[in-house]
Structures are given as C-alpha cells and as structure tokens.
Amino acid sequence: MNAPMPLVKKLRVATTSLAGCFGCHMSLLDIDERILKLLDLVEFDRSPLTDIKHCGPCDLGFIEGGLCNAENVHVLREFRTHCKIIVAVGACAINGGLPAQRNHLDLRDILEEVYQTEHLLGRAGIPNDPELPLPLNKVHPIHEVVKVDYFLPGCPPSADAIWKLLTDLLAGRTPSLGHGLLHYD
Amino acid sequence: MSLTFQLDGEDIAFTPGQSIMQAARAAGVYIPHLCWHPDFPAHGSCKLCTVKVNGRFGSSCTMEAQAGMNVENRTAELDDKRRTMLQMFFVEGNHFCPSCEKSGNCALQATAYELKMMSPHFDMFYPDRPVDASHPDVLLDFNRCIMCSLCVTASREVDGKNVFAMGGRGILGRRIHINSESGRLADTDFALTDRAASICPVGVILPKRRGFDVPIGKRTYDKSPISEQVKEKAP
Ligand code: SF4
Ligand code: SF4
Ligand code: FES
Numbered sequence: 524m525n526a527p528m529p530l531v532k533k534l535r536v537a538t539t540s541l542a543g544c545f546g547c548h549m550s551l552l553d554i555d556e557r558i559l560k561l562l563d564l565v566e567f568d569r570s571p572l573t574d575i576k577h578c579g580p581c582d583l584g585f586i587e588g589g590l591c592n593a594e595n596v597h598v599l600r601e602f603r604t605h606c607k608i609i610v611a612v613g614a615c616a617i618n619g620g621l622p623a624q625r626n627h628l629d630l631r632d633i634l635e636e637v638y639q640t641e642h643l644l645g646r647a648g649i650p651n652d653p654e655l656p657l658p659l660n661k662v663h664p665i666h667e668v669v670k671v672d673y674f675l676p677g678c679p680p681s682a683d684a685i686w687k688l689l690t691d692l693l694a695g696r697t698p699s700l701g702h703g704l705l706h707y708d
Numbered sequence: 709m710s711l712t713f714q715l716d717g718e719d720i721a722f723t724p725g726q727s728i729m730q731a732a733r734a735a736g737v738y739i740p741h742l743c744w745h746p747d748f749p750a751h752g753s754c755k756l757c758t759v760k761v762n763g764r765f766g767s768s769c770t771m772e773a774q775a776g777m778n779v780e781n782r783t784a785e786l787d788d789k790r791r792t793m794l795q796m797f798f799v800e801g802n803h804f805c806p807s808c809e810k811s812g813n814c815a816l817q818a819t820a821y822e823l824k825m826m827s828p829h830f831d832m833f834y835p836d837r838p839v840d841a842s843h844p845d846v847l848l849d850f851n852r853c854i855m856c857s858l859c860v861t862a863s864r865e866v867d868g869k870n871v872f873a874m875g876g877r878g879i880l881g882r883r884i885h886i887n888s889e890s891g892r893l894a895d896t897d898f899a900l901t902d903r904a905a906s907i908c909p910v911g912v913i914l915p916k917r918r919g920f921d922v923p924i925g926k927r928t929y930d931k932s933p934i935s936e937q938v939k940e941k942a943p
Contacts, residue, residue, distance in 0.1 A: 611827065614804070614805070614806055617827050617828065618798070618803070618804070618827075618828050618832060619832065619834075620804065620806070621804065621806070621807070623804070623832075623834065624802075624804065624807075626834040627802075627834065627836045627837075661834060663832070664827075664828070664832065666827060666828075666829070667831050667832070671827070673826070674826040674827040675826075676826065676827075678805070678806035699824075700824075702821070702932070702933050703930075705821050705824065705826075706821070707803075707805035707806070707811070707817060707820075708805045708806040708808075708811045708812070708924070
C-alpha cells in the first residue's frame with residue numbers, strides 16, 4: 524500500500540500594487556512555467572491574480588508600488604497587520620520610483636495643470652468625488668510607514684530575482700541576490 | 709627588501725608616499741570609495757574608504773601606507789558602516805536609477821550593489837535640485853550629485869577653467885555652483901572635450917543626445933562587480 528502523501532501546508536501569499544504600474548506583477552508572471560511549481564508551494568490570498576478584496580492571515584505579503592494616496596496607506600497597513608513577512612518589491616515600493624518624481628512639484632499645481640489649464644489634457648476640473656482617495660502631498664516609499672522585512676529592488680526586478688527571493692524564503696533562507704540579480708533599474 | 713603592510717591578512721607592497729588606497733589599487737584589491745580617483749589628489753570627503761588601521765578608523769585614500777600596518781578593509785563591521793553611508797547618499801539626493809542615463813555605469817550604484825544595499829533604509833529627503841540644461845552639449849542633473857568635488861578639481865587642474873565650485877552648507881544647502889554671472893553652464897567656456905565633462909562618477913554631468921546608447925547587459929558594471937574590475941585592471 525502506498526504511504527499517504529505528507530500534507531505540506533502551503534504558504535499563503537498576498538500581493539498588491541499600490542502606486543505602481545503592475546510591472547512587478549508582470550515580472551512575477553515572467554517566471555513562466557515555474558509558476559506551476561510555485562502553485563504547488565503557495566496559495567494566493569488578496570491579489571490582482573485572485574480578486575479577493577481583503578487580506579486574511581498570510582505568511583507573505585508582496586507590495587509593489589509606493590504610497591501616493593490615502594488608500595495606498597490603508598492597504599499597506601492591512602497587509603502589515605495580516606502578513607508575517609512583508610517584501611517591498613520594485614523601485615517604487617523602495618524609494619517612491621517614477622511617481623515620486625512629482626515630489627518637487629506642488630500638488631495643486633499638478634492637479635490644475637492636468638485637469639484645468641493644459642488644453643490637450645482636458646478641462647473637466649479637478650475630480651472631487653468622495654469615493655476617490657485623497658492624494659498625498661508627496662509620494663513615499665513603504666518603509667517610511669510600516670516595517671518592511673525584505674527588499675527586492677529593480678524596475679522591475681527580473682523574474683529570476685523574484686524566483687530567487689521566493690525560493691529562498693520558501694526554503695527558510697535569508698534571501699540573497701548575487702551579481703546580475705541585484706539591480707536598481 | 710620591499711615595504712609591505714597587511715590588508716585583510718594579505719601582504720600589500722607599497723612605495724613610500726603611496727596612500728593605502730593607491731597601494732591596494734595597484735595590488736588589485738578593492739577598497740570601496742567614491743570621491744577618490746586615481747588621476748587626482750585625494751579629496752577625503754566621502755569617507756566610504758574608511759578602513760581600520762591598527763584598530764583605529766582612518767580614510768584609506770588620505771592615509772599614507774606605513775610598513776607593518778595592520779589594515780582591516782572588507783570586514784562586516786566596516787561594510788555595514790559603508791552601507792549606511794551609501795543609504796545616506798541615496799536619500800540625500802534624488803536617485804531614480806531606472807530613469808538615469810548613468811545607470812549601469814555609475815560608481816555609486818555599483819558600490820551599492822557591491823555592498824548589497826537593498827533599500828535606502830532612512831526616510832527620503834526628496835530635495836529640490838533644479839537641472840541646468842542650458843549648455844548645448846552637456847546636461848547637469850544635480851539631483852544625483854554626491855559632492856565628491858572631482859569636477860571642481862578636474863576643471864581647475866586639468867582644463868584650467870574653474871567652471872565648478874562647491875559652496876553652501878547642510879544637506880539641502882551644499883551644492884555645486886557654476887562660475888558664471890548667470891550661474892548657468894551655457895555662460896561658461898565649458899566644453900564636452902573638457903576632462904571635467906567625463907569625470908563625474910554619478911549621473912550629474914551628462915553628454916546630451918547619447919542617453920541609454922549602451923543596452924542593459926553591456927554596460928560597465930553589468931559585466932562584473934566593481935571589486936572584480938579593480939582586480940582585473942591591476943598591473
Ligand atoms: S547617479 Fe547612479 S545611483 Fe544615482 S540615479 Fe543615476 S545610476 Fe542611480
Ligand atoms: S557633479 Fe559629479 S563630479 Fe561634481 S561634485 Fe557632483 S558628483 Fe562629483
Ligand atoms: S574615497 Fe576616501 S574619503 Fe572618499
């Protein structure tokens with residue numbers, strides 16, 4: 524008789540894109556057929572891949588993107604509350620990235636130019652629907668708001684770098700990226 | 709008999725008058741550094757090259773090698789401090805590598821890779837540092853200046869022009885100034901052929917119309933880490 528398969532508890536993983544472009548999520552999908560192996564080892568909680576709206580207790584939270592509005596901050600705090608390990612994935616989560624290039628401009632000036640004065644962009648007026656999250660004065664990286672356990676730089680980090688980090692974490696090792704995998708661009 | 713000192717347990721030969729940095733470099737041993745350049749006198753400002761000499765901290769680019777010295781370089785203690793210094797450089801400027809033309813060829817970035825800097829750690833300053841795009845051939849993006857003074861020295865000592873000067877105080881006040889009435893580079897006799905035009909270790913002084921011409925994978929530090937390149941270049 525065959526011995527019963529040992530029940531390996533899958534790691535529960537949540538992912539989100541805050542002020543990011545989903546490029547880091549695309550890079551995660553770039554691990555190609557390794558995603559089948561990954562699905563043997565993890566199950567996804569809240570993530571653009573599952574459409575679950577709120578994060579339950581998780582082993583791992585992958586955060587793409589920085590903080591550019593109030594909702595980003597709420598989502599980040601929800602992840603920190605429910606995930607044992609938080610990983611900042613990509614340049615925007617780590618230093619604000621491209622969205623933070625607005626930081627030397629006045630927020631009102633930007634909104635006025637985009638929604639009122641620049642004729643090529645439309646003149647509908649600055650949106651003020653109460654459903655819309657309020658923009659922050661400046662864009663911030665996530666480590667300024669919550670404790671971050673690991674950082675995975677890159678714009679985006681390559682599929683190989685993401686795979687290395689995931690397999691290190693799944694094996695209980697401290698993630699370590701060698702030459703070629705650690706890059707900021 | 710040749711004079712030697714010990715660097716991380718290895719004998720390094722030197723000639724009198726050489727700094728620890730110069731002797732190490734000649735032996736192909738990498739000591740992390742930013743403001744030091746082999747062609748110029750040491751400036752001693754970035755402190756990244758700090759080593760421990762007989763148990764005391766010292767800047768290896770300014771300290772003369774002495775026979776029998778015991779120098780610690782790539783210890784966990786020193787590299788931890790260096791990583792912290794790099795993190796301060798990154799938060800004090802605006803370093804968005806994905807949109808920087810110097811990326812892949814930048815000494816600050818390559819040094820941060822070498823020291824496995826995974827995040828800026830500190831809160832960002834996001835200082836406001838306007839660019840100077842006035843010159844027809846050269847762009848100045850001060851967002852990335854690390855105040856190494858190499859451009860000041862190169863312009864004064866090699867080009868005989870004195871285009872750049874360091875002035876002001878504090879993280880947000882200290883900066884490179886352009887020596888012209890208007891403060892703009894276009895109103896100096898700066899030229900693309902100047903030594904100062906190619907000296908900047910980071911992405912401040914950039915030739916126009918040449919951005920991103922080397923593909924990712926082929927740039928200087930894509931090939932091998934900065935420490936390996938020092939080893940390869942040793943005579
Ligand atoms: S100067 Fe170097 S570290 Fe700064 S943004 Fe450019 S490549 Fe990155
Ligand atoms: S512009 Fe470049 S060379 Fe000049 S001080 Fe700044 S970093 Fe150094
Ligand atoms: S390299 Fe020695 S102080 Fe900068």
